[in-house]
Amino acid sequence: MVRNQDRYGSTLFFILTLIPIILLVGISAALVVKTLPLLREHSLLELLGGTTWKPMKGLFGFLPFIASTFWVTILAVLIAVPPCILTAIYLAEYANKTVRSIMKPILDLLAAIPSVIYGVWGMLVIVPWVQNKVIPFAKSFPNGFPLLVSDNPTGFSMLAGSIVLAVMVAPFIIAVTNEVMVAVPVGIKQASLALGATRWETIKRVVIPSTLPGLLASVVLGFSRALGETMAVLMVVGNVVQMPRSILDAAYPLPALIANNYGEMMSIPMYDAALMGAALILLVIILILNVASTLILRRLMGRVRRAW
């Protein structure tokens, strides 16, 4: 009887585990099928390399959106990573129990706050700051400061989007980094301290090298989360179709393109295919990132273990 129960249980459970796999295949397949009409009329190069977006005229160049997505995301990660890693080191190596017990709920709350709330905060705090402080500062250089030259009159810009994104991904990066740091065996840290190294030297020479794969994983995790973030970015980034030249320019990332145009996409031919194409590009980038990071991680893990 027990054996029968196990057999039926096993079959039933097995079917359930197919759900996530069917879901992943289904999402990819549905987006590919929906994008096909577009691919039949335009070459892939034309779509990915084109800079003109005029759905009414049947021109669908995705490059401005792809460029915006990468600019905003990379900038956000650049802003987020240094303070996040330092915070994680502080929490793992220096902070006492009280500080840790304060920080844990702070990170949980930051992670729990919905995207749209970050967007509201960005509109009320970051966008005015960019408009009133950063843009006048950039204009004060007579020859123009590299990457800061812009004729954008508002604060709705890539910089604003990146700052909001950086705060959004911070809890993820800190949590993962901290976990990795805590997992370093106490013995090797003590060995380094016993040899006369200061705490910072121990962190620099022992903790960071041994946690490098984990650090990389946390950064990639943050990067791919930031890549698909929709609402918060959409609200502060300006949504202008153009090839961004400066971090003070407005941009139009892929998720914002999809979210902003779903209402009208039925009335223009090929528009729905183009928007599903945008979702497909996003999905492909994220899948590549996920797979690549897993492979790199395995490699690095191997190297570090051998170094022990």
Added chain:
Amino acid sequence: MSNWHFRRKHVAESIAKFFMLLSFLIVAASLISILWTILSKGLPSLSWSMISQTPKGGYYLGKEGGILNAIIGSLLLAVGGTIIALLISLPITLYLETYIAKTKWARYVRLTMDILWGIPSIVYGAFGFTLMLSLGLRASLLGGIVVLALLEIPILTRAMDEVLRLMPDELKHASYALGASKLQTAVRVIIRQMMPGIVTASLLAFGRGIGDAASVLFTAGYTDRIPTSLSSPTASLPLAIFFQLGTPYPEVQNRAYASALILTLIVLVISLGSRLLSARLSRFINK
């Protein structure tokens, strides 16, 4: 070693420590800034009618009404989505742990979950939308619930899987030794043992569901009425905030801030509640 050498080491130590503390303060300050901004902007416009009435005619021009439709809509969407997601992910987690613990198949399922977890909600929304179009469905409560459930399955599975990994194997072995089947072990022993984990994971997923705008934008739609059936379109709080902010009227924008405060409060209560609950529930399990 020279005195100078020692001094340099300690200067480096102090500089490093200074930057770490600074980073720590920056992170803490951003949370305070967000909460303070939402509170100070939202509180003046928050009123009883905001949370007890649906939008009346001309609401988006600054006339009477509230966002009860969005509050109820969001709760229905998130509760429905979380229940369906839990019904699917709990058996998957148990199966991963009891039946196929360390096999290749378990690795594939976990990898798929990780990938699904990384897919942004706007892609789930677009997928749900095409699916509903091909089935001839319009934006509805059911559509929103299903897409939220899909979005929450990987969140729930990963969170519960983490809890199970910490569970001692001896418990399982003791149950098998008493002649229990894997199914009995899963249902009677493991579920009980992971109860706190299930509760916190569900609340985490619920919080993610109630705050997600990009997935319900296409699938649940928006309406000023409280949904009466699974097929009626359903408003949600994140979209209520977004649409009210989009109007040119300051009165309506102020209500958007008040709506943002309501959503933030709901999420904070869930987040704090899950902490307290898991602490209380963990008394009932064997360590």
